[in-house]
Amino acid sequence: MLKVPVNAQDHTLGSLHAPRVLVEYGDYQCPSCGEAYPIIKELIAKHQHNLLFVFRNFPLQESHPEAMPAALAAEAAARQSKFWEMHDIIYENQADLTIQHIMNFAEEIGLDMEQFRADWKSQELLNRIEKDYEGGLRSGVNGTPCFFINGHRFDQFDGSLESLESAIAM
Amino acid sequence: MILEKNTPAPEFDLFSTPDQRLKLSDFKGQRVILAFYPADWSPVCSDELSLFNESLKLFTEHKAVLLGISVDSKWSHMAFAQSRKLHFPLLADFEPKGLVSKQYGVYNEEEGESRRALFLIDEHGIIQWSYLSPDGINPGADGILEALESLDQSKNQ
Numbered sequence: 001m002l003k004v005p006v007n008a009q010d011h012t013l014g015s016l017h018a019p020r021v022l023v024e025y026g027d028y029q030c031p032s033c034g035e036a037y038p039i040i041k042e043l044i045a046k047h048q049h050n051l052l053f054v055f056r057n058f059p060l061q062e063s064h065p066e067a068m069p070a071a072l073a074a075e076a077a078a079r080q081s082k083f084w085e086m087h088d089i090i091y092e093n094q095a096d097l098t099i100q101h102i103m104n105f106a107e108e109i110g111l112d113m114e115q116f117r118a119d120w121k122s123q124e125l126l127n128r129i130e131k132d133y134e135g136g137l138r139s140g141v142n143g144t145p146c147f148f149i150n151g152h153r154f155d156q157f158d159g160s161l162e163s164l165e166s167a168i169a170m
Numbered sequence: 171m172i173l174e175k176n177t178p179a180p181e182f183d184l185f186s187t188p189d190q191r192l193k194l195s196d197f198k199g200q201r202v203i204l205a206f207y208p209a210d211w212s213p214v215c216s217d218e219l220s221l222f223n224e225s226l227k228l229f230t231e232h233k234a235v236l237l238g239i240s241v242d243s244k245w246s247h248m249a250f251a252q253s254r255k256l257h258f259p260l261l262a263d264f265e266p267k268g269l270v271s272k273q274y275g276v277y278n279e280e281e282g283e284s285r286r287a288l289f290l291i292d293e294h295g296i297i298q299w300s301y302l303s304p305d306g307i308n309p310g311a312d313g314i315l316e317a318l319e320s321l322d323q324s325k326n327q
Contacts, residue, residue, distance in 0.1 A: 003312075062255040063220050130227075137225055142310035143217050 002151040004135035010054045011083045018052040020168040023148040025056050025136040028090050029064035033145045037091040039161050057132040066097040071129050073102045076119035085109040172275040172302045179291040180273040185244040186259040201234035202291040206276050208283040210242040210250035218308040223256050225311045232318035290317045
Protein backbone atom coordinates (compact mmCIF):
# COMPACT_ATOMS: atom_id res chain seq x y z
CA MET A 1 0.00 0.00 0.00
CA LEU A 2 1.05 3.53 -0.72
CA LYS A 3 1.97 5.05 2.65
CA VAL A 4 2.17 8.66 1.48
CA PRO A 5 -1.14 9.67 -0.15
CA VAL A 6 -1.01 11.75 -3.31
CA ASN A 7 -0.87 15.37 -2.18
CA ALA A 8 -0.39 18.93 -3.31
CA GLN A 9 3.41 18.60 -3.23
CA ASP A 10 3.34 15.89 -5.88
CA HIS A 11 4.15 16.36 -9.54
CA THR A 12 1.03 15.34 -11.38
CA LEU A 13 -0.25 15.06 -14.94
CA GLY A 14 -3.93 14.76 -15.76
CA SER A 15 -7.12 15.49 -13.93
CA LEU A 16 -6.96 15.76 -10.15
CA HIS A 17 -10.43 14.25 -10.07
CA ALA A 18 -9.59 11.28 -12.25
CA PRO A 19 -10.94 7.93 -11.02
CA ARG A 20 -7.57 6.26 -11.52
CA VAL A 21 -4.32 7.46 -9.96
CA LEU A 22 -1.05 5.95 -11.15
CA VAL A 23 1.99 6.67 -8.99
CA GLU A 24 5.44 5.81 -10.29
CA TYR A 25 8.52 5.64 -8.10
CA GLY A 26 11.33 6.14 -10.57
CA ASP A 27 15.05 6.69 -10.98
CA TYR A 28 16.23 8.85 -13.87
CA GLN A 29 19.21 6.66 -14.63
CA CYS A 30 17.38 3.35 -14.32
CA PRO A 31 17.14 1.69 -17.75
CA SER A 32 13.79 0.02 -16.98
CA CYS A 33 12.34 3.41 -16.05
CA GLY A 34 13.66 4.73 -19.35
CA GLU A 35 11.85 1.92 -21.16
CA ALA A 36 8.64 2.57 -19.24
CA TYR A 37 8.74 6.31 -19.99
CA PRO A 38 7.28 6.28 -23.54
CA ILE A 39 4.69 3.72 -22.50
CA ILE A 40 3.47 5.92 -19.67
CA LYS A 41 3.39 8.88 -22.05
CA GLU A 42 1.18 6.91 -24.38
CA LEU A 43 -1.01 5.76 -21.52
CA ILE A 44 -1.51 9.33 -20.33
CA ALA A 45 -2.31 10.54 -23.84
CA LYS A 46 -4.92 7.83 -24.33
CA HIS A 47 -6.55 8.12 -20.91
CA GLN A 48 -6.07 11.72 -19.99
CA HIS A 49 -9.62 12.22 -18.75
CA ASN A 50 -9.68 9.38 -16.28
CA LEU A 51 -6.07 9.13 -15.23
CA LEU A 52 -3.88 11.13 -12.88
CA PHE A 53 -0.18 10.34 -13.16
CA VAL A 54 2.23 11.09 -10.32
CA PHE A 55 6.01 10.81 -10.47
CA ARG A 56 8.04 10.39 -7.28
CA ASN A 57 11.78 10.05 -6.92
CA PHE A 58 13.50 6.85 -5.96
CA PRO A 59 17.15 7.35 -6.95
CA LEU A 60 19.52 4.47 -6.18
CA GLN A 61 22.58 6.63 -5.96
CA GLU A 62 25.33 4.08 -5.57
CA SER A 63 24.22 2.08 -8.58
CA HIS A 64 23.17 5.16 -10.53
CA PRO A 65 25.41 8.10 -9.65
CA GLU A 66 23.66 10.38 -12.15
CA ALA A 67 20.19 9.69 -10.76
CA MET A 68 20.31 12.19 -7.91
CA PRO A 69 21.72 15.13 -9.93
CA ALA A 70 19.05 14.42 -12.55
CA ALA A 71 16.30 14.29 -9.92
CA LEU A 72 17.55 17.58 -8.49
CA ALA A 73 17.48 19.10 -11.97
CA ALA A 74 13.85 18.09 -12.42
CA GLU A 75 12.92 19.45 -9.00
CA ALA A 76 14.80 22.66 -9.77
CA ALA A 77 12.92 22.97 -13.05
CA ALA A 78 9.69 22.52 -11.09
CA ARG A 79 10.46 25.78 -9.31
CA GLN A 80 10.07 27.38 -12.72
CA SER A 81 6.97 25.31 -13.44
CA LYS A 82 8.84 23.10 -15.89
CA PHE A 83 9.10 19.82 -14.01
CA TRP A 84 7.62 17.70 -16.79
CA GLU A 85 9.71 19.37 -19.48
CA MET A 86 12.86 18.43 -17.57
CA HIS A 87 11.54 15.00 -16.60
CA ASP A 88 10.83 14.25 -20.26
CA ILE A 89 14.07 15.55 -21.71
CA ILE A 90 16.05 13.55 -19.13
CA TYR A 91 14.30 10.30 -20.01
CA GLU A 92 14.60 11.05 -23.71
CA ASN A 93 18.38 11.42 -23.33
CA GLN A 94 18.93 8.99 -20.52
CA ALA A 95 22.18 7.58 -21.84
CA ASP A 96 24.01 10.83 -21.25
CA LEU A 97 23.20 12.60 -18.01
CA THR A 98 26.45 14.43 -17.38
CA ILE A 99 26.30 17.79 -15.68
CA GLN A 100 27.02 19.54 -18.95
CA HIS A 101 24.16 17.75 -20.68
CA ILE A 102 21.74 18.61 -17.90
CA MET A 103 22.80 22.26 -18.22
CA ASN A 104 22.05 22.00 -21.93
CA PHE A 105 18.62 20.52 -21.17
CA ALA A 106 17.90 23.41 -18.83
CA GLU A 107 18.74 25.87 -21.58
CA GLU A 108 16.80 23.94 -24.15
CA ILE A 109 13.59 23.99 -22.13
CA GLY A 110 14.06 27.69 -21.52
CA LEU A 111 14.88 27.90 -17.82
CA ASP A 112 16.27 30.99 -16.18
CA MET A 113 19.80 29.61 -15.89
CA GLU A 114 20.91 31.66 -12.93
CA GLN A 115 17.98 30.51 -10.86
CA PHE A 116 18.36 26.94 -12.10
CA ARG A 117 22.01 26.79 -11.07
CA ALA A 118 21.11 27.98 -7.58
CA ASP A 119 18.10 25.69 -7.17
CA TRP A 120 19.95 22.66 -8.50
CA LYS A 121 22.17 22.68 -5.41
CA SER A 122 19.40 23.46 -2.97
CA GLN A 123 19.30 21.48 0.26
CA GLU A 124 15.55 21.86 0.34
CA LEU A 125 15.18 20.02 -2.96
CA LEU A 126 17.57 17.33 -1.79
CA ASN A 127 15.42 16.87 1.32
CA ARG A 128 12.34 16.60 -0.82
CA ILE A 129 13.88 13.84 -2.93
CA GLU A 130 15.03 11.98 0.16
CA LYS A 131 11.51 12.24 1.53
CA ASP A 132 10.16 10.74 -1.68
CA TYR A 133 12.66 7.91 -1.31
CA GLU A 134 11.74 7.29 2.30
CA GLY A 135 8.03 7.28 1.52
CA GLY A 136 8.73 4.79 -1.24
CA LEU A 137 10.69 2.51 1.05
CA ARG A 138 7.92 2.58 3.63
CA SER A 139 5.45 1.66 0.92
CA GLY A 140 7.56 -1.37 0.04
CA VAL A 141 9.27 -0.05 -3.09
CA ASN A 142 12.19 -2.42 -3.69
CA GLY A 143 13.31 -1.38 -7.14
CA THR A 144 12.33 0.86 -10.01
CA PRO A 145 10.06 1.53 -11.70
CA CYS A 146 7.52 0.69 -9.01
CA PHE A 147 3.85 1.47 -9.64
CA PHE A 148 0.84 2.02 -7.42
CA ILE A 149 -2.68 2.24 -8.79
CA ASN A 150 -5.17 3.95 -6.51
CA GLY A 151 -2.81 3.26 -3.64
CA HIS A 152 -2.30 -0.44 -4.36
CA ARG A 153 1.01 -1.82 -5.44
CA PHE A 154 0.92 -2.98 -9.06
CA ASP A 155 3.56 -5.62 -9.76
CA GLN A 156 2.24 -6.97 -13.04
CA PHE A 157 3.81 -4.35 -15.29
CA ASP A 158 5.56 -6.40 -17.98
CA GLY A 159 6.90 -3.54 -20.06
CA SER A 160 3.76 -3.33 -22.19
CA LEU A 161 1.13 -0.62 -22.53
CA GLU A 162 -1.52 -3.34 -22.29
CA SER A 163 -0.45 -4.39 -18.81
CA LEU A 164 -0.89 -0.84 -17.53
CA GLU A 165 -4.13 -0.39 -19.44
CA SER A 166 -5.64 -3.51 -17.97
CA ALA A 167 -4.63 -2.29 -14.54
CA ILE A 168 -6.39 1.03 -14.91
CA ALA A 169 -9.43 -0.45 -16.68
CA MET A 170 -12.66 0.47 -14.97
CA MET B 171 12.39 -23.04 11.66
CA ILE B 172 13.41 -19.43 11.47
CA LEU B 173 14.06 -17.98 14.93
CA GLU B 174 11.19 -15.79 16.02
CA LYS B 175 10.47 -12.80 18.18
CA ASN B 176 11.67 -12.87 21.79
CA THR B 177 14.37 -15.46 21.08
CA PRO B 178 17.88 -14.50 22.22
CA ALA B 179 19.96 -14.00 19.07
CA PRO B 180 22.69 -16.65 18.78
CA GLU B 181 26.19 -15.21 19.15
CA PHE B 182 28.49 -15.35 16.11
CA ASP B 183 32.08 -14.51 15.36
CA LEU B 184 32.72 -14.22 11.62
CA PHE B 185 35.14 -12.61 9.19
CA SER B 186 33.87 -9.33 7.79
CA THR B 187 37.07 -8.48 5.91
CA PRO B 188 40.16 -10.62 5.21
CA ASP B 189 41.70 -9.52 8.52
CA GLN B 190 38.79 -8.48 10.71
CA ARG B 191 36.17 -10.47 12.57
CA LEU B 192 32.89 -9.21 13.98
CA LYS B 193 30.91 -10.64 16.86
CA LEU B 194 27.27 -9.98 17.59
CA SER B 195 28.28 -8.97 21.12
CA ASP B 196 30.42 -6.18 19.61
CA PHE B 197 27.10 -4.44 18.99
CA LYS B 198 25.62 -4.74 22.47
CA GLY B 199 23.66 -1.58 23.21
CA GLN B 200 22.88 -1.10 19.51
CA ARG B 201 20.18 -2.50 17.33
CA VAL B 202 21.34 -4.88 14.65
CA ILE B 203 19.63 -5.67 11.37
CA LEU B 204 20.91 -9.02 10.19
CA ALA B 205 20.25 -9.64 6.50
CA PHE B 206 20.90 -13.22 5.38
CA TYR B 207 21.04 -13.66 1.61
CA PRO B 208 21.83 -16.58 -0.70
CA ALA B 209 24.86 -15.37 -2.61
CA ASP B 210 27.13 -12.51 -3.54
CA TRP B 211 26.73 -11.45 -7.19
CA SER B 212 23.29 -12.96 -7.82
CA PRO B 213 20.90 -10.36 -9.28
CA VAL B 214 18.20 -10.27 -6.59
CA CYS B 215 20.70 -10.13 -3.76
CA SER B 216 22.47 -7.22 -5.35
CA ASP B 217 19.19 -5.34 -5.69
CA GLU B 218 18.25 -6.05 -2.12
CA LEU B 219 21.63 -5.09 -0.71
CA SER B 220 21.82 -1.99 -2.92
CA LEU B 221 18.42 -0.92 -1.64
CA PHE B 222 19.51 -1.41 1.97
CA ASN B 223 22.74 0.39 1.18
CA GLU B 224 20.76 3.44 0.09
CA SER B 225 18.63 3.19 3.22
CA LEU B 226 21.43 3.15 5.79
CA LYS B 227 20.69 6.71 6.82
CA LEU B 228 17.16 5.73 7.83
CA PHE B 229 18.39 2.69 9.73
CA THR B 230 20.92 4.88 11.54
CA GLU B 231 18.16 7.29 12.54
CA HIS B 232 16.63 4.35 14.40
CA LYS B 233 20.02 3.51 15.95
CA ALA B 234 20.39 0.31 13.98
CA VAL B 235 23.43 -1.10 12.23
CA LEU B 236 23.09 -3.34 9.21
CA LEU B 237 25.08 -6.55 8.71
CA GLY B 238 24.80 -8.69 5.59
CA ILE B 239 25.58 -12.40 5.88
CA SER B 240 26.00 -15.23 3.39
CA VAL B 241 28.12 -18.35 2.99
CA ASP B 242 30.47 -16.61 0.56
CA SER B 243 34.10 -16.19 1.54
CA LYS B 244 35.62 -13.01 2.94
CA TRP B 245 37.42 -12.46 -0.39
CA SER B 246 34.22 -12.72 -2.39
CA HIS B 247 32.55 -10.33 0.06
CA MET B 248 35.36 -7.85 -0.31
CA ALA B 249 35.14 -7.79 -4.11
CA PHE B 250 31.34 -7.73 -4.04
CA ALA B 251 31.16 -4.87 -1.54
CA GLN B 252 33.65 -2.86 -3.57
CA SER B 253 31.83 -3.51 -6.81
CA ARG B 254 28.45 -2.51 -5.36
CA LYS B 255 29.88 0.28 -3.20
CA LEU B 256 28.28 -1.18 -0.08
CA HIS B 257 28.81 0.82 3.09
CA PHE B 258 28.04 -1.91 5.62
CA PRO B 259 29.85 -5.11 6.61
CA LEU B 260 29.25 -8.46 4.95
CA LEU B 261 29.89 -11.46 7.17
CA ALA B 262 31.29 -14.73 5.84
CA ASP B 263 29.35 -17.71 7.22
CA PHE B 264 31.97 -19.77 5.50
CA GLU B 265 33.72 -22.08 7.97
CA PRO B 266 32.09 -24.20 9.25
CA LYS B 267 29.88 -23.51 6.27
CA GLY B 268 26.47 -22.08 7.12
CA LEU B 269 26.83 -22.63 10.87
CA VAL B 270 25.29 -19.29 11.82
CA SER B 271 22.60 -19.56 9.16
CA LYS B 272 21.67 -22.94 10.64
CA GLN B 273 21.54 -21.50 14.16
CA TYR B 274 19.12 -18.81 12.97
CA GLY B 275 17.06 -21.42 11.15
CA VAL B 276 17.64 -20.00 7.68
CA TYR B 277 19.98 -22.45 5.97
CA ASN B 278 18.96 -24.02 2.69
CA GLU B 279 20.47 -27.53 2.77
CA GLU B 280 19.69 -28.26 -0.87
CA GLU B 281 21.43 -25.22 -2.28
CA GLY B 282 24.07 -24.95 0.41
CA GLU B 283 23.21 -21.28 0.86
CA SER B 284 21.53 -19.02 3.37
CA ARG B 285 17.90 -18.29 2.77
CA ARG B 286 16.81 -14.70 2.24
CA ALA B 287 15.86 -13.63 5.75
CA LEU B 288 15.86 -10.56 7.94
CA PHE B 289 16.25 -10.21 11.70
CA LEU B 290 15.99 -7.19 13.91
CA ILE B 291 17.93 -7.70 17.14
CA ASP B 292 17.44 -5.21 19.96
CA GLU B 293 19.96 -3.53 22.28
CA HIS B 294 19.87 -6.53 24.62
CA GLY B 295 20.53 -9.14 21.97
CA ILE B 296 16.92 -10.31 21.68
CA ILE B 297 15.30 -10.93 18.30
CA GLN B 298 12.40 -8.50 17.98
CA TRP B 299 11.35 -9.29 14.44
CA SER B 300 12.20 -11.84 11.79
CA TYR B 301 11.11 -12.40 8.24
CA LEU B 302 11.73 -15.15 5.72
CA SER B 303 11.38 -13.95 2.13
CA PRO B 304 10.95 -16.18 -0.92
CA ASP B 305 14.46 -16.64 -2.35
CA GLY B 306 13.66 -14.88 -5.62
CA ILE B 307 12.00 -11.84 -4.11
CA ASN B 308 13.64 -8.70 -2.83
CA PRO B 309 11.82 -8.10 0.48
CA GLY B 310 12.24 -4.32 0.43
CA ALA B 311 12.87 -2.30 3.57
CA ASP B 312 9.34 -1.53 4.73
CA GLY B 313 9.23 -4.48 7.14
CA ILE B 314 12.49 -3.43 8.79
CA LEU B 315 11.36 0.18 9.12
CA GLU B 316 8.04 -0.84 10.66
CA ALA B 317 9.78 -3.14 13.11
CA LEU B 318 12.19 -0.36 14.07
CA GLU B 319 9.33 2.06 14.58
CA SER B 320 7.35 -0.31 16.76
CA LEU B 321 10.50 -0.85 18.82
CA ASP B 322 10.80 2.94 19.21
CA GLN B 323 7.19 3.11 20.32
CA SER B 324 7.37 0.31 22.86
CA LYS B 325 10.48 1.97 24.28
CA ASN B 326 8.67 5.28 24.71
CA GLN B 327 5.74 3.79 26.55
